[in-house]
Amino acid sequence: MKASSTLIGSVQDVSGTSISVALITDTVTGLSFHNGEAYRIGQVGSFVRIPLGYTSLFGLVSQVGAGAAPVREGAPAPESNQWLRVQLVGERGREGRFERGVSQHPTINDAVHIVTEADLRDIYGPGDPVDFVRVGHLASADSIPALVNINKLVTRHSAVVGTTGAGKSTTVAAILTALSKASAYPSSRILLFDVHGEYGQALQSVSTVLRIEPYLDRGELPLRVPYWALSFDELIRLTFGSLSDDHKAVIGDMIAERKRATFDTNPVAGLTRERISADTPIAFSIHQLWFDLHCREYQTVVPDPGAAADVVHPAYVLDPAGAPVQPGDAAQVVPPLYRMVKTTGPAPERVQWGPDPINIRREVAILGSRLRDPQLQFLFNPDEWRPNLTGTVQADLDTLLDRWLGNANPLTILDLSGVPATILNDLVGAVLRIVYDALFWANSLPEGGKERPLLCVLEEAHTYLSKGREGLASETVKRIAKEGRKYGVGMMLVSQRPSEIDTTILSQCGTIFAMRLANDIDRGQVSGAATDNLKGLFDMLPVLRTGEAIIVGEAVSLPIRAMIDSTSRERRPNSADPTVVVRGDAQGDGYEQEGGWTIPPITENYAIVLRQWRSQTSRYAFVEGDGPIQEG
Structure with missing residues (x-):
């Protein structure tokens, strides 16, 4: 008989944080009974305990069988497969508090015990309930909550990764719902970059949604990003596309001078004229800049009328009164029209280009095209933040930051589903930079990140x-x-392809929620980014259930295999797979339904499809004459 009902074996080899455990023969059935409860022995991902006086070491089973036996040069292969490979992850001292890391190592023949449910409660216990937030429950014990430390989760960055259909979006929704609980965190502040518009409906009770074309009946607000809040380099990428260094210098000087002119008319507290550069977030009219550049590139000159008619190289002056044939309109992005260039014939008939072009006609044309693009009006015509031709605006950036960060709800969703894919990268970077710079310089104020940290959630980060x-x-x-940790700005990356994310970024994520990942390259990327030596645990990723995650990193005391709390059907993100064949309550959520290919054919009207396509909206609004349609 075993000396203890929890004893399962003894330490036979120690190599750093990895130990080999020889199981005792009584565990050959793979079961151990303690206080009427049956515990499976040798489950990859389960925990063991090694008592050392007043201290208990805890380890995670990473390998089972003969392959887990210690390898000695020249020694024969082990005859028994009763071996475990265990990775040490933490210890519990005399005070009963669990801590990551170990202060001592076990020695040969030290006893190894199963971790009982009571041990798990001690390890995963709530501690100070304010410091921890529940995201689900242990996969092996429904009664034990899966808790993460909110301080480490927010400021030390995190990542939620999993293949399509693994429950990734629902997990993010559950985490954000928990972090937005007003009773526990009345001043929480979260900014979600929603690339596909999945979360607005699911999180509407705790969020404010900003969308380019908002649904006003849902309380959504228009998403506007004033171009003049961008840095000079950001603005160049989103306007001209690219410029040579010489041209950038000229454009930069022109923008800086226009911002100084705005300052002269509307002085800004805390700023002097001498400190204004092209990067300073002060309004100026990009429409007037485009107009002036167009004039500079296309303006024409004619020979000096006072010169003799037979002069071969006459002096040139501006076209009569310097006026174009058609004046154009800067506000409406209508270019002026000048006379055609004519370099032959007698001097009085010649017309040549103006005296000071900088040869950026192609770039000026690109800028004009983007200013006219209706999909970019949220950037170049941002409502009350659009400057007039002299640079005056109705509202300054404080109202913009208040809309993004200071509204009544703890969560602000930036719905980017209407943003052209060609500028998505630059736009996400620009918005993040605006927010980060604002909180960086306000770090000592109540609105700053140190006093009220901000969590930025980046959906579909791999894109x-x-x-x-x-x-x-x-x-x-x-x-x-x-740098964000020092200034109270944390981030959460969400991706189905972690192998495509820059390793510098992923390696900075202190906590990882790893859901089902079938791709070996993706698993390797996650395993390499984790702070624990847990390769055996991550080998389980291909067989995780939907909604199940392995949580590792700084926000948890020990790695957790958890089932994430499910949400009601109406609180789930709009990312579920389309129905092909469904009858009855197929999802087990109490909703009887039929759908997909199982329903009778209906009279379809593709004119409505065409209207939705052209208007770039997926929300249906009935218009008389549309004909029959199934609401849903």
Whole structure:
């Protein structure tokens, strides 16, 4: 008989934090009974306890069988497969408090015990309930909550990764709902970058949604990003596309001078004219800048009328009165029209280009096209933040920051589903940089990140943070990953392809929620980014259930295999797979339904499809004459 009902074996080999355990013969059935409860022995991902006086070491089973036996040079292969490989992860001292890391190592023949449910309660116990937030329950014990430390989760960065259909979006929704609980965290502040518009409906009770074309009946607000709040480099990428260094210098000087002119008309507290540069967030009219550049590039000159008619190289002056044939309109982005250039014939008939072009006609044309693009009006025509032609605005950036960060709800969702894919990378980077700079310089104020930390959640992060892809988003996220902790700005990356995310960024995530991942490259990326030596645990990722996650890192005392709390059907993100064949309560949530290919054919009206496509909205609004339609 065993000396203890929890005893399962003894330590036979120690190598750093990895130990080999020989199981006693009584465990051959794979079961151990303690206080009427049956415990499975040798489950990968389960825990063991090694008592050392007043201290108990805890380890995670990473390998089972003969392969877990210690390897000795020249020794024969082990005859028994009764071996465990265990990774040490933490210890519990005399005070009964669990801590990560170990202060001592076990020795040969030290006893190894199963971890009982009572031990798990001590390890995963709530501690100070304010410091921990529940995200689910242990997969092996429904009665024990899966708790994460909110301080470490927010400021030390995190990542939620999992393949499509693993429950990733629902997990994010559950985490954000828990962090937005007004009774526990009345001043929580979260900014969610929602690339596909999945979360607005699911989190409407705790969020304010900003969308380019808002649904006003849902209380949504228009998403506006004033171009003049961007840095000079950010603005160049979103307007001209690219410029040579010489041209950037000229444009930079022109923008800085216009911002100084705005300051002269509307002085700003705490700023002097001499300190204003092209990067200073002061309004100026980009429409007037485009107009002036167009004139500079296309303006024409004619020979001096006082010169003799037969002069070969006459002096040139501006076209009569310097006026174009058609004046154009800066506010409406209508270019002026000048006379056609004519370089032949007698001097009085010649017309040549103006005296001071900088040869950026192509770039000026690109800028004009973007100013006219209706999809970019949220950037270049941002309502009350649009400057008039002299640079005067109705509202300053304090009202913009208040809309993004200071509204009544703890969660602000920036719905980017209407943003053109060509500028998504740069736009995400620009918004992040605006927010980070504002909180960086306000770190000593009540609105700053140190007094009221901010969590930025980046959905579909692999689309704009991929390896080798340089862009504003990558640059800004790297800065936040390295410096954000000091200024109260944390981030949570959400991705189905962690292998595509820049390793510098992923390695800074202190906590990882790893859901089902079938791809070996993705698993390797997650395993390499984790702070614990837990390769055996991550080998379980392909077989995790939907909604199940392995949580490792700084926000948890020990790695947790947890079932994330489910949400009601109406609180789930709009990311579920379409129904092909469904009858009855297929999802087990109490909703009887039929759908997909099982319902009778209906009279379809593709004119409505065309209208929705052209208007770039997926929300249906009935218009008389549409004909029959199934609401849903």
